[in-house]
Amino acid sequence: MSEVEFAGVDKSFGETKALDSVRLVVPDGSRTAVIGGSGSGKSTLLRLISGFERPDSGVISLGGEIVASTKVFVPAHRRNVGLVSQDGSLFPQLTVAENIAFGMRASGTAGGQGSVDSLLDMVALDRRFAPRRPDELSGGQQQRVALARALARRPRVMLLDEPFSALDTSLRISTRQVVSDTLSAAGITTILVTHDRAEALAFADQLVVLHDGVLVQTGTPEELYRHPADLGTAELLGECVVVDGAITGPAVAETLLGRVPIAAASGTVVGSSMRILFRPEQLSVVATEAADTDVADTDVAAGPVAVVASVEFLGAEVSLVVQIGGGAGLLTVRHPAANAPHRGQRVTVRVLGAGVVLGGSIRGT
């Protein structure tokens, strides 16, 4: 049973197309992350689910009930959709306890101090915060109160609109953990909108990629990371190393990295020339032994020999730019900082796993 379903939903603001015939199914109890750049339509998607915008066409249903179509429109306050926004939107004139209890009366959920306390426990906030005002809380605490407030109504879907982006890094991770654990424990279908790839990958069972209002790809985080539909999606989910390659067999391509295995997409024609994607962690370098200096430049077993052009120290790792062959082939490779090669050193580049043949058009992020 799907909890949230979009069928051919369009939404424009004036001339701008915010969502373009979006089809989406969010399974009951799942955690879906919607990722996209700014202006990709991800916030519009949430506002359509919560009932703050009407679709121009198409049908939106929650738990099988149509809540928005050209004929039907259920207003926000009758949808029982929980919402946690970027800054929490706590009521400034109310205490933490009053904020949490706010929706209980409206929904007829049993209220009282007992449930406020248990909700504070759920979001891992100390009960002594109950009488405080929102402006006396840190950003992370405010977000937890906002979550508790939304949970108090036992919503059928919880929408998280970049709820961690206003927090600093360490707080972001811990708050995300609490929110994620709380929602899992409650078994509530959750949709998270974010532009943070780490957040999306860590949080979601299902990942949805939006670009310019178009739903580009849907799948598990691992599927999308490994087999992105296009370069834009690939770049959205992680760093990319893209090389040109000639397809020489059903699962082999000839590139400046040598002959590499590829996961061929359908429609890949042997003999054609394609772009092939690797993730930086698929590439590694090994310092070339003095005795090996006369190894051929493209030894399939050992990989091509390259010269380290620059070394950037990142802490645990270094980022190396290595030059293969005459000068055209520059690649970025991660390497542990502990035994980093130095600039000018000759190294052998090794490839782990298969490259992905990129289809689709070129677009940046």
Add this chain to the structure above:
Amino acid sequence: MAAGVSLLGLIPLGYVIVTSVMTGWPTFSALVFRPRVGELLVNTVLLVVVTVPLCALVGLVAAWIIERTTLPGRRAFAVLLVAPLAIPAFVNSYGWVSLVPSLNGLWSGVLVAGLSYFPLVYLPCVATLRRLDPGIEEAAASLGLSPARVFLRVVLPQLRLSLLGGSLIIALHLLSEYGAFALIRFDTFTTAIVEQFRSTFNGPAATALASVLVTLCLVLLVGETGGRGRSRYARVGSGSARPAPRQRLGLSRIAAFSFLGAIVLLSVIVPFASVARWIVDGGAAAWANPLLPAALLQTLGYGLVGSVIAAAVAFPISILAVRYPSPLAKGLESVNYVTSSLPGIVTALALVTVSIRLVPGIYQSALVVVLAYCLMFLPRAIVTLRAGLSQVPPGIEEAARSLGLRPSLTFARVTLRFVMPSAVAAAALVFLGVANELTATLLLAPNGTRTLATQFWSNVNDIDYAGAAPYATLLIVLSLPVTFLLFSRSKLVSTV
């Protein structure tokens, strides 16, 4: 210097207390506890109790329609609803009396004053509605509240400060207004004090009335402070930049349109039409009056001197309040607030007595008049200037200091640049107050002083309504730019 100004500010309140004590209890109680005072008390309290809630309701509903609905013509209405501020209450009253000569008593007072003062609630409500974070209203809707209950439980509480603040200012205006009520023969404490003073120059009797009036003011001030409560209304977090969604009105847009139309008709069109009618009646002769340019010049002169001095004096007090907050600074500030909340008539009485007794040389001089203006209108300047100062990023001043500028030069070259718009606005607000001031000017001005307001008043008293019309016109024309300034500033910050 700030302390000196505030000491001067203590004169009116001190005067009331000291003279009341010096009068002696038997005389004082005889003057206070008499039927006439009871009558005035009932009139004044009823006026406040009826007018203020009506104004608050009209201001709130109008602000909501302007800010939160898609009513056609709302932009024009937004401006028209502020326009009554450009019409002095006594000119509005003159407009109404010449249309309906039989106007008198409480309900006429409520009508005329309400139409003059409702923008004082409307403006801050519009400003607050515009700044509210729509995310908070959406959060309430997502928690299951219908739009009507979102308004009651989320929007209205956040408007409380605007409603309270605007209501307080209206109540204080009601207590201190003389001309508007005198014209429709509605007796309040202020009209009674002025008449008492003008007919008999009876010090103790006027002071006894003034002491009751001052008590009413203090009750209002304390009540408003208590009503503010301790809850905070500041935005938590950055909030969303989206404007709040507007309600589509169905058939009710006819009701909304008629409501705003009626308010504008009664508060703007009626007084304008009356003035226009007298202008036509008076013809060119009324404009040929040689006193007219003299009155205009004197008004401009007093306005400029008063506003420049008030703005200059407001600087040290605002700087103290913003940069060096301390109990002393707060005390200085609140002295000024209390003083300006006192009706002009009390300030005038105090300055008459003090100048006669202590510095007879300045009695009936322009100096006393300017001093009265400063005492009455200084807080307007302080509030505006303080808002400007607190928006100067301290980092910028620190940057200037780290680049080797002395504090005085930093102030002159960096701070002043930022504060200049606020200083101009502050001076303009004082100017508006001075130009429309009637009561204190009547009592304090040296013989031969003719301001637009006093000339208007003497013409109206002689039942020369046509002769008063050019003065009314000039008063409105002088007020329009400042009113517009108020309107445009309210878009940025909540002013009142």
